[in-house]
Amino acid sequence: MTPGAPIAVPPAAGASGVALLGVRHHGPGSARAVRAALDAYRPGTVLIEGPPEADPLVGLAAEDGMRPPVALLAHVLDDPGRAAFWPFAEFSPEWVAIQWAAGHGVPVTFIDLPAAHSLALRTTPDEQDEAPEEGSPDGGEAAQALRFDPLAVLAETAGYDDPERWWEDAVEHRSSSGDDPLAPFAALAEAMGALREMYGDGGQEDDPAREAHMRLRIRDARRTHDRVAVVCGAWHVPALARPATATADRQLLKGLPKVKVEMTWVPWTHRRLSRHSGYGAGIDSPGWYGHLFGARDRPVTRWMTKVAGLLRAEDLPVSSAHVIEAVRLADTLAAMRGRPLAGLSETTDAIRAVMCDGSDVPLALIRDRLVVGDVLGEVPDSAPAVPLARDLTREQRRLRLKPEALERELELDLRKETDAGRSRLLHRLRLLGVDWGEQVRSRAGTGTFRESWRLCWEPELAIRVAEAGVWGTTLLAAATAKAEEGAVHATALADVTALAERCLVAGLPDALPVVMRVLADRAALETDVGHLAQALPALVRSARYGDVRGTDSEALHKVAEGLAERVCIGLPPACVGLDADGAAEMRGHAEAAHRAIGLLQADGLLDRWAVMLRGVAERDGAIPGLLRGSAARLLMDDGRLDEESAARLMALALSPGTPSAESAAWLEGFLAGGGMLLIHDERLLALVDGWLAAVPAAAFNDVLPLLRRTFGEFESGVRRTVGELVRRGGAGRPETAAGETVPGFGAGFDEERVAAALPVLRLLLGHTGDGPDATGENG
Incomplete structure (x- = not known):
């Protein structure tokens, strides 16, 4: 040619x-x-x-x-x-x-x-x-x-x-x-x-x-x-x-x-x-096409059988009769539409009518699992790969953690060696930008020895592994190098403390000294109390992880204590003169630092922190009401502020000489932990009710959004009970002295209504004799 x-x-x-x-x-x-x-x-x-x-x-x-x-x-x-x-x-x-x-x-x-x-x-x-x-x-x-x-x-x-x-x-x-x-x-x-x-x-x-x-x-x-x-x-x-x-x-x-x-x-x-x-040459139904290619005969019948198996696995009542009728309907639809064979649209219509009772809800599951599908391919070990990818494959096999395309949840108990190894692997991958797993809230419990992950392997992760190969030839070496580089180039103290936490959970002992040295240097030079408070929680969590994961966290404890001391000293002056947005941000930092210091359990630190909070709570108007109210609530929750003192602080905050907006902000900070205080303390409720009734009409429209936001965070039952207490002018009991009752509570014991329920109760409890229990007496 x-x-x-x-x-x-x-x-x-x-x-x-x-x-x-x-x-x-x-x-x-x-x-x-x-x-x-x-x-x-x-x-x-x-x-x-x-x-x-x-x-x-x-x-x-x-x-x-x-x-x-x-x-x-x-x-x-x-x-x-x-x-x-x-x-x-x-x-x-x-x-x-x-x-x-x-x-x-x-x-x-x-x-x-x-x-x-x-x-x-x-x-x-x-x-x-x-x-x-x-x-x-x-x-x-x-x-x-x-x-x-x-x-x-x-x-x-x-x-x-x-x-x-x-x-x-x-x-x-x-x-x-x-x-x-x-x-x-x-x-x-x-x-x-x-x-x-x-x-x-x-x-x-x-x-x-x-x-x-x-x-x-x-x-x-x-x-x-x-x-x-x-x-x-x-x-x-x-x-x-x-x-x-x-x-x-x-x-x-x-x-x-x-x-x-x-x-x-x-x-x-x-x-x-x-x-x-988003794949440009993609198809709408790869699972269906795979079935058509693999089914040598009777593709529609075999497809209906697959669908029935999936629905049965989801506890839906599908029998062989459903399969037969669905096949007949699909073939009939294909003939009516002039098609040589029932296609996906005919089989879907037949499944909806016969197996799903006309509902599209099961069809979404069928589309996800069968029409599209979660089949994940495999490649032989002889295929070329970057060294980091080979190390990842070895770790996956050692820890029996196979990549799967179908999203699944994994519960880990860090006290077990295999689960601890899986946790380190997933944390190292996340540090390298390979997000195979996403950490989620554990359903099994709240202990620090538990972790829950949502895993889903996407093909694009192969690119991320190749990219991460520039950091090292093994996961440990690559994650260590990436952490050290990240610490040196971090721009915020909170980023360094977060990196220290990630090094600890990922099991990177060689990177931790470098990160801690950078952390100590940054903490010594940092003067912004907000940044210090923002960095403290991650550091305290890292110190706690040391006990569970068997790592040395003594250095973390020391840095965390020093950071907490500086927050304790610098917080009051940092709260002066803040606007509404600044006060809201500082409140979040202060509450996070409060929880962290409670977990740190350093000698005398919690007492010094409480003294600082009392000083903020009793400060005059130079500190925004939101922060003063929040400090009072934190002290009260810890049992370091009695009801008398809390009522006195509220009375001062809600006094006629205080601007209405400032009083509303104080209430928002004080009641952010929940409204049960108002139910169990009549004085506090009476103070809030009296103040609200006395708010001038000109200021009411400005105060109302703050109050709606504050009370909107209460549970519905708490809001309803507070409203009923205000309506009848009392608190703390379901019946007033005048005999008026809160809806849902009876005025007394109704023996006739109790007797009507006893036969059913006896059946439930298994009492069938003729003794006192049978008649309801003594029961």
Whole structure:
């Protein structure tokens, strides 16, 4: 074949030349058609749209440890964040072509533009997020660039309003018996050629270079093989069949930027194949397509059986009769709609009507678990990987913590060695920016020896692991280096204390001295009391973790005590002259410091802190009322302020000489811990009621929002009881001296109503004799 000769689609199997098999990425119908075409055409080599750097890795696809969905991952050597994926599912035509070639001893070559060029051309973060599968005729990135969907145009031409439905009818559900295996590809190539003539060659900015490179690789293959099969996106077929000279193609590739890249296989998920995940060449229902590809016969019946199994696992009443009726209804709907086989829309309608009683709620579960699915692929150990990724794999196996695509919760007991190791692993990964797990509130208890995590492995985490590889070759070394670097470059004291806590929970003994040295230096120079108070809680938590995790936290205790002393001394002057926003922020810092000092249990510190709080609570108007009220409430909760003193402070704060807004702010600070005080102390309630009644009309509108915010934080039962107490003018008991009762409380013991309930009570308690219990006497 001469360099300038045209490349054409052969009219039938057996013709020599090049067979251009234009496909829809991740389409089971295309995958079956590709397999049938390869069986009939018997090429000497198979060329696939993909990065040529993956040629040395293609042999791994035939190993036992490889289970799709998987993806080729390419990243820039000195900038791992610049990366791209090329995903493959079991039903991807490219994957089927690779498996066919491996089974027949035929060489496979990737012919797309090298990743070294495509990654160099990608300059914006958004462009680096998705794999470059631009040639998909199903509305992928090329279609977006063209502002039209080729698949939608073809569907509309055929009289369909849904492109997915047209594709299923035309390709996925099409029987190939008796047909020329290459005929579908010739028809699709003709359709794409007409679309490119109508709308132009558009596409992505690098499409001309990509197609030029593909043509050059096809010419190279033709020099050594008589029969060449090319599996590529259908959109590219007209450009590959178009006459072009090798000189013109090389000119298009001249001067392209280039970077050094590494490439490997990584696990992928069905969820990341879906269009909803943002993947440009994605599909709406990867789980359904996987089922269609894997079901050799009766796909609708087998699908209904899967759905029934899922609903039964969720304790929904679904029987075999439901399955039979759902299959019949789906087939009937397909016949009424003129479809060759019941598709996803027919099966969904049948499931809704028969198995879900018309409800869409179970359908959401079916879509999540089956239509999309949480299948996670596997790659063999022989696949290339950065050293950090290999260390992560070893740790996952040692700790029996397998990555899963399905989100799950993990409860850890840090007193157990394995659970403690899992905790350290997850904390180290989070410190490195690999958010495999998210720590959540534990349901099992509140002890410091418990941790709860929500785990979900996303394929993008492979990039994060590669990025973190610059810090070290093992998780311990990388996390240590990252923590030390973070401490040196931290801009706030609270960041350093938070980092100290993370070092402790992640088990980084070598990083902790560096962090503590930076912490001591920063704490000595820090003069802002708010910053000191903000940094204290994390430091105290770190000191407490030492007891549970068996680490030495003596240095943390000393720094925490020194920090607490400085907050205790500097807080009163720092509270003077603050505006409303500053007072609210300082109140949060003071309350957090109060809790931290209570946990620190340092000799005499709590007493000194209480003396400081009393000084703030009894200070004049120089300190905002919000802070004075909050200090009084903290003292009262700790039992260091009696009711008499609290009533005196409230009376002063609510006196006529105090501005109404200041009084309302004091109430907000004092009642923030809850309104039970007002229920159990009539004096406090009477003070609040009297003050509110005396608020001038001009100031009432200014005070009302503060009061609504304060009382809105009370529980509904507390608000109702306070209202009833104010209405009847009393507190502390359900009945007043005049006999008026609070709604819900009776005026006395009603023996007749009690006797009516006794028979049922006896049955519940098992008393069936004729003694006193049976008659209700003495009972």
